Amino acid sequence: MPRLAEAARVQPAAPLTRVEVEDFLYAEAALLDEWRLDEWLALFTEDCTYSVPSTDSPEADPSDTLFLIADDAARLRSRVEQLLGKNTWSENPHARTRRLLSNVRIRKLEGARVWVTANFAVYRLRSNQVGTYVGRYEYVLEHEGARIRIEHRRAILDLESLRDVGKLSFIL
Amino acid sequence: MSLRSSYLDDDSERGLFRVQRGAFLDPDVLVEERARIFERCWLYLGHESEVAEPGAFRMRELGTRKIVFVRGKDRVVRALLNSCTHRGAEVCRERAGNANSFQCFYHGWTFGNDGRLIGVPGDDAYTPAFSREQLRLHEAPRLEAYRGFYFVCFDANAVSLATYLAGATEYLDLVADQSELGMEIVGGTQSYAINANWKLLVENSYDGYHGLITHARYFKYLAGSGAVGTPIGGTVNCARELGNGHAVVEYTAQWGRPIAHWVPSFGEAMAPEIREIRAQLERRLGPERAHRIATTSRNLGVFPNLVINDIMAITVRTFHPLAPGRMNVEAWSLAPRGEASEHRRHRLENFLTFLGPGGFATPDDIEGLESCQRGYATAPDAWNDISRETAASAPTVTGEAQMRAFWRRWQELLAPKVTSLAEARRAAAR
Numbered sequence: 001m002p003r004l005a006e007a008a009r010v011q012p013a014a015p016l017t018r019v020e021v022e023d024f025l026y027a028e029a030a031l032l033d034e035w036r037l038d039e040w041l042a043l044f045t046e047d048c049t050y051s052v053p054s055t056d057s058p059e060a061d062p063s064d065t066l067f068l069i070a071d072d073a074a075r076l077r078s079r080v081e082q083l084l085g086k087n088t089w090s091e092n093p094h095a096r097t098r099r100l101l102s103n104v105r106i107r108k109l110e111g112a113r114v115w116v117t118a119n120f121a122v123y124r125l126r127s128n129q130v131g132t133y134v135g136r137y138e139y140v141l142e143h144e145g146a147r148i149r150i151e152h153r154r155a156i157l158d159l160e161s162l163r164d165v166g167k168l169s170f171i172l
Numbered sequence: 173m174s175l176r177s178s179y180l181d182d183d184s185e186r187g188l189f190r191v192q193r194g195a196f197l198d199p200d201v202l203v204e205e206r207a208r209i210f211e212r213c214w215l216y217l218g219h220e221s222e223v224a225e226p227g228a229f230r231m232r233e234l235g236t237r238k239i240v241f242v243r244g245k246d247r248v249v250r251a252l253l254n255s256c257t258h259r260g261a262e263v264c265r266e267r268a269g270n271a272n273s274f275q276c277f278y279h280g281w282t283f284g285n286d287g288r289l290i291g292v293p294g295d296d297a298y299t300p301a302f303s304r305e306q307l308r309l310h311e312a313p314r315l316e317a318y319r320g321f322y323f324v325c326f327d328a329n330a331v332s333l334a335t336y337l338a339g340a341t342e343y344l345d346l347v348a349d350q351s352e353l354g355m356e357i358v359g360g361t362q363s364y365a366i367n368a369n370w371k372l373l374v375e376n377s378y379d380g381y382h383g384l385i386t387h388a389r390y391f392k393y394l395a396g397s398g399a400v401g402t403p404i405g406g407t408v409n410c411a412r413e414l415g416n417g418h419a420v421v422e423y424t425a426q427w428g429r430p431i432a433h434w435v436p437s438f439g440e441a442m443a444p445e446i447r448e449i450r451a452q453l454e455r456r457l458g459p460e461r462a463h464r465i466a467t468t469s470r471n472l473g474v475f476p477n478l479v480i481n482d483i484m485a486i487t488v489r490t491f492h493p494l495a496p497g498r499m500n501v502e503a504w505s506l507a508p509r510g511e512a513s514e515h516r517r518h519r520l521e522n523f524l525t526f527l528g529p530g531g532f533a534t535p536d537d538i539e540g541l542e543s544c545q546r547g548y549a550t551a552p553d554a555w556n557d558i559s560r561e562t563a564a565s566a567p568t569v570t571g572e573a574q575m576r577a578f579w580r581r582w583q584e585l586l587a588p589k590v591t592s593l594a595e596a597r598r599a600a601a602r
Binding site for chain 1: 267358361364365367386388389393396500505513520521525528529530532535536538539540546
């Protein structure tokens with residue numbers, strides 16, 4: 001009991017717990033798997049980024065290295081609009097996806113910001129083929145009370161190339 | 173399945189040009205292509221900037237061959253075959269890096285980065301006839317460069333690279349001339365595969381006809397970002413055959429070009445820099461050439477499997493068949509060396525709006541090519557039509573003259589194993 005009281009004194013705004021972060025990430029994954037992309041987009045801040053590095057440069061910076069995806073907020077909004085539209089032939093009809101998240105870890109807490117990593121296996125099923133995307137997420141989340149928003153979301157593939165999966169036409 | 177009697181129907185009298193779908197399906201076609209095209213033509217290996225320093229190497233896969241593209245300590249660039257001269261294991265097991273030597277882990281033979289055999293454990297067990305010089309790493313029979321682009325050829329008797337490239341050199345120059353300091357491959361490789369025949373990607377890479385339809389979502393995105401004018405093929409709009417199966421389309425388009433065509437989506441902040449790049453190009457190359465480099469887009473196909481698309485950014489793309497219905501693809505971004513960091517960032521963003529397996533266009537191309545391949549299995553005896561603009565005096569980007577140039581060379585190299593139906597008809601009539 002005394003220890004709890006002390007913690008409350010040091011950090012009056014309660015920091016996010018891993019369970020809260022997990023709940024958020026699981027809900028996010030469900031929105032993606034259910035193609036509720038407008039609701040998913042609403043989880044992001046105004047100055048957000050979404051990126052996927054090339055498979056031979058997992059630790060690189062998109063400002064000087066060719067990525068697979070390096071969206072700012074405007075391109076991410078457009079990506080969602082395109083995916084929900086009719087002319088994205090690679091995802092019309094939509095692929096089925098199923099995301100398994102695990103090993104969720106809070107790596108750093110700083111004010112309202114939380115740095116989170118998680119492992120993923122994302123299955124994409126379409127045209128009688130299964131693509132398995134394996135890797136880890138790096139998130140920078142902002143929270144205000146119970147409301148969590150995504151500032152940066154990077155999916156870093158462990159795949160050595162996209163040869164087994166072909167393309168990244170959906171949101172990883 | 174053995175070869176069919178004909179794969180092309182090049183009927184110039186009626187202005188019809190057709191390709192039999194077995195060309196994309198028949199395993200024996202691929203066998204012939206390997207022997208008569210991939211073993212005889214010059215194949216892209218890499219760019220000089222990727223092996224700038226002594227010891228720098230890149231592992232490259234050219235079909236079934238793994239080749240170490242490396243600059244030796246003597247500064248000579250080589251294409252070493254990644255197979256120990258002792259018992260054949262791979263001596264290089266990294267994709268890229270810098271190495272003084274490559275050691276085979278099987279028996280420990282060590283080769284310098286110039287390919288020389290420099291270490292043999294227990295070499296007192298050999299007779300004097302054992303020659304280290306003869307046991308240096310094998311190299312591709314030919315390796316030559318044009319303006320920084322290195323190519324290998326497995327036919328020792330092939331014509332020189334410059335002769336082979338023919339009219340394509342003009343278009344490689346238009347890329348290589350973009351910087352006084354030279355061009356460089358940016359870090360980051362887009363490595364993927366497509367479940368389609370490799371020739372489908374040749375056709376697709378300079379096919380303007382599919383652009384507005386397959387890529388409607390990309391052009392909608394462009395329009396939303398303030399793009400104006402004709403989407404593709406405005407003031408410049410042509411397709412050219414360049415000899416030896418190479419071809420190009422050159423045209424103006426709605427997208428901005430980091431070198432150096434400003435559009436509203438680049439933002440006002442970038443306008444002065446684009447103006448300055450343009451002014452520098454004009455000072456160095458004269459107004460006419462500067463204008464051409466800056467404002468027109470070019471999709472170049474170097475026979476058989478190199479694509480250099482200088483469009484909203486420059487992509488260098490090469491691909492190799494693994495099976496009739498499958499190819500590996502590697503794509504890079506080429507950019508002026510010494511480009512300002514903010515400009516480089518912008519160039520890469522512009523690249524990703526269209527290009528690559530996560531871009532707003534390439535995934536739909538992949539979808540299209542795989543859909544074609546499945547369609548061929550459904551109707552294998554049918555013929556594809558490639559007859560657009562056979563009667564045009566000035567072929568355009570939305571025609572198919574560029575593809576016919578490829579197919580005619582393909583036919584020529586595979587003859588007499590692969591014959592043209594039109595020729596057969598003419599022979600029968602005689």
